[in-house]
Amino acid sequence: MHLTYSHILGTGMYAPARILTNHDLEKMVATSDSWITERTGIKTRRIAAEGEVTSDMAVAAARQALDMAGTKPEDLDAIIVATISPDMPMPSCAVMVQAKLGAKRAFAFDLSAACAGSLYGLNIADKFIRGGAQRVLVIGAELLSRLVDWEDRNTCVLFGDAAGAMVVGPTPDANRGLLSVHLHSDGTSAGLLAIPGGGSKHPQSQEVLAQKLNKIAMSGREVYKYAVSVLPETLQEALKANGMTAGDVDHVVSHQANIRIVESVLGKVGIPMEKCWINLDRYGNTSSASLPISLDEASRAGRLKEGDVVLMMAIGAGIAWGSAVMRW
Template sequence: MRRTRIAGTGSYLPEKILTNADLERMVETSDEWITARTGIRERHIAAPGEFTSDLATEAGRRALAMAGVAADEIDLIIVATVTGDFSWPATACVVQHNLQAGRAFAFDISAACSGFLYGMSIADSYIKAGSAKKVLLIGAEVFSRIVDWQDRGTCILFGDGAGAAVLVAGEGDHGLLSCHLHADGSFWPLLYQMGQGSRNPAAPASAEQGNPFVQMQGNEVFKVAVRSLCEAGEEALDANGLHADDVDMLIPHQANRRILEATAKRLGIPLERVMVNVDRVGNTSAASIPIALDEAHRSGRIKQGDTLLLNAFGGGFTWGAALIRW
């Protein structure tokens, strides 16, 4: 049976680290307040002149090196991001140029924090259809450019980074077992960014355009997130005839520690089997899962034959889960 498997992973975090102590000097907050509510202690911030495509390129380069795949062997590049270099062209096209992956077609997808899982499902479809044999899937964000650094409800949460995986066609029982995606657009007013879209085109500022930064109603997002993450996780397990005890590692979107803990508890997965790095990287949106996956992989926490459950929830609302047998 043809399955999509992960041949290599990679990630990149900018050098600059912004700690909670640094934030205390920027906005009315404290390390104690941030840590208690989010579990985040520090996050990485892109340097001036460092863009989403730069982070994505480096993460992709590291994933290709691990997989032993040359850039010119890649058939497709997908970049999941809501903070691309431009409205258009796609950041994936910039990455394709940077890597000199000239034979690959390339596009971006926008599904916020669920973007990497959405991209995995798309890549899986291309691979199973035989339209692509090797896919470079990247989640990359520079959220520091779209948050209001005077809004303590959002600026404490987000960090910059990129993660990548090389997906290839394989045979047998190992690889992506299934992917389950959902969305409910009725919730979009709870988490969004106006930016520059058809509702807010590039023009002199006006009252009609509204606040250009990330807007979030945190308590309401929390309630829907935990329920949706658990339902998607259970859906993935049920579809494969598995139970929580069969999961060797849960790799969730690193939104905040309270959501991680609540989700793991409701799914019945002990915290020692949950990959957590939100304390060191913050919420990196679409980059969150691939960064955590790469860290778990390179640190030896993932072993051949392990069953991994990945789940994510993000603006839109979008959410989903994937099961992988390593």
């Protein structure tokens, strides 16, 4: 039986022009450059311009990915946007992207898996490709600067605005493409990272705004402990599923929330840090955009060679997490 494998044909990214440094944050909240750097590895993050919305960033990243893939917008079968910060609650950010790109044939929808969103999106795109689709656009786009409480020093220092995109298509080569994806969720830990207000539980109101329930709330230490516990397990799961060991991995492409999480996880699995593309020092935690941005930068820097084994991982609110193995 002939199997169709899905392969990433093009990548792209977009980060707003405005840079917010740790020294800028020192003037806004009780924090310091050394405190932020030591605990997170973040030095700067990007902030969207006034009037700029999530779909604008998504389209900019998408155009780069489409260009690399040699694909016209009208040739897309589907557009998947992973985001927790869409332009508006309804309709989806993806239909805004579809309209702005002029991708008339594509059906479009959003998915919500927070920082793990792009990995979830990649898995769905893989299913569409195996089912006969020819071109699927997966975008992770987040405008988190409007969702953080700028008086909460535990969260406002972490997040940045950006978008990353991947064009996924079929490859007949069984030695290339996405080999497996492994996804997990644990709703019993949903309270560790959330935006409690704005939904049916706490509808938008003056009280919700006054209590800042419409902003990101996080138990940072607990999220860290959870991440360093489950991510090594899912990386081992991905390697085992493909008959591989840590030594077979050429590159790691990871969602980047905190440098200490990445160091701890790779240390436990036995993969040297130099195999992981690191950029959170420049962009901060960009949630669903983080993984495709890292893939795009690593690809354009010439780090990824044909046939290389790429191991992916991500974890975010939900709690949702996962891993993937791809042969580039």
